[in-house]
Amino acid sequence: MPSPEPPHPELSSTVERSRLEAQRRSDLVAERVRTEPASLCVLTGDRPTGPLHLGHLFGSLGNRVRLQQAGVPTMIIIADYQVITDRAGTDRIAEHVRDIVCDQLAVGIDPAKSTMFTHSAIPELNQLLLPFLSLISIAELQRNPTVKAEAAAAGISAISGLLLTYPVHQAADILGVGGTVVPVGLDQLPHLEVTRLLVRRFTEAYGPCFTAPEALLSEAPVVLGIDGTKMSKSRGNAIELRHTADETAALIRRARTDSDRRITYDPQRRPEVSNLVLITSLCTGEEPRAIAERIGDGGAGALKQLTIAAVNEHLAPIRARRRELAAVGDDVLQVVRDGNVVARARATATLDRVTEAMGMIY
Template sequence: MHGPSPRRPPMRAGSLRDGMTSRRDRMNHVVLTGDRPTGPLHLGHYFGSLANRVRLQDTYEMYVLIADYQVITDRDLPGSIQRNITELLLDYLAVGIDPAKVIVFQHSAIPELNQLLLPFLSLVSVAELSRNPTVKDEIAHSSQQAVSGLMYTYPVHQAADILFCKGTLVPVGRDQLPHVEVTRLVARRFNERYGEVFPLPEAMMGEQPLLKGLDGGKMSKSRGNAIALSATEDETAALIRKARTDSERLITFDETNRPEVANLLTLAGLCLGRAPRDIADEIGYGGAAALKRLVTEAVNEFLRPIRKRRAEHTEGDVRRILAEGNERARERAVITLGEVRDAMGF
């Protein structure tokens, strides 16, 4: 089963430089996507990427990466890594990702990914890595006392994740676009230096605006300002009650002057499949209390089928899915690493 299809955002696929591609051109694409197991996935993940993944699995070959090694990019210890991996895969199953259609695998189970990292690092400069805007933002919010070298190599690590399976479509949120551009840069330079091996991947994004967290900042697992897909109805209601708004009674959709109110209206609109301005008009002079009440009802209604599907799966399902996915992903990685070594003359 899939997620709530009537309310999914539209998707678009296009090269970061070359614009839109036709459906005919995309018939043979391979999709690579995934997440770090640092905590529960949230609504920002769903509307930013997960909904597109569920759609794409019916059309394309797809790999879904659980990037466990990358957890230590911005923290000293991986935390409850095994628990987080289980919860992450349960989230995948809950939104409709089907392991019969996609290959779900762990980074740490595929050592060839780290072997690809070394030649890829030789293709980018320190300056190019240090000015990556996503890296800058992650450094600013890192929990480490000192930033590790892994933080700067993170985009190239992701390039290895994408290119090992010759990935050509990468469903991402807007904040991950710079990483896809680094992957394109690595693929292009490798091909120019050693011969044609890799395709140039394209980013695929939903059309909806980037959701902010309930505190007005970037929605993030680590910042505690997001509504988890696994949250209960009561937990969801409590989070929304604490969301920032303002003191004006008339509810209007004004992203510039009333960003917190606009963000809640956007969230409700995505869950209900309605325009945020229409929702604002409906609330009228109801104020923040009426707004939060409507958002709570919309989000809980949206999450009910996801919660139900999540409860249908066990940890035994998770272990079986990962064992099968790891084996299939490693078979592909061994082939690609051999092609790279041959091209480089090793």
């Protein structure tokens, strides 16, 4: 079989320049977080497709708490409408919304500093879709690599209209509540670029109404599930924040490793072993290579025991708080009801500006 052709040098150079420019702008945002946090507004969130897990904790939840504590106004959307972008129905969605609320409050999200709201409760966000959809072509949406990747991950062969227009929905969510900063990974930049494109086109057509949001690039580690693939709610391979200590231990004991008894930290050659070392590091603060060196020839059994102890110790206070929150049942959703009032007021003000700019005040 012939070897694949290497990427074209000009294409590789363009991608690298784009990455460096994105990082430069992200660094400027990070500086503003430090020096003028109140001038920003973060929009972030989750789809309520199941309870949150270790990957979320180290990938996004911890970052939300840090931004909140830095004094950045933070809007957290529970994107319930987006559940049906890649699935046929909304089974257990109310339960999943409660789970997400409990998870976020348990890790330190403070309703006095952050606003948690549900997409379906803010109809003004969907009303913004109409002018935005008029400003982008089907061909542009079809070229979006993130949409293609999400469809492939979900095993979807025929992309629905909702999934195709997902980046435009996200633009409405961000701009509707005044988001100026969106924490993302490099792979999600194409979605945010759609938002920035729509801001430019709306401004050209009707005048200035929006501030183009900036990406705050995440350096979050990729945490693998117990089967060696990316930890995911839908794959059944996740260590959930709500799991008990015994459930966590059972999951970690089942985690894939390899046949080499000596423990090393080598994510490229030994991803499964390195993942357990990384999880231990994230929970304890000890450097991964130091952990691997300390275990040495102890093998996978010793590594798993160390990981179990580290995870359960790290999650113990979060789980205790989560049990308290879960015990109040639907009353915990008052946080979202209050947040919906705040978010809807912001979205209504945005829509008023848009209709005025478009000459639709009668």
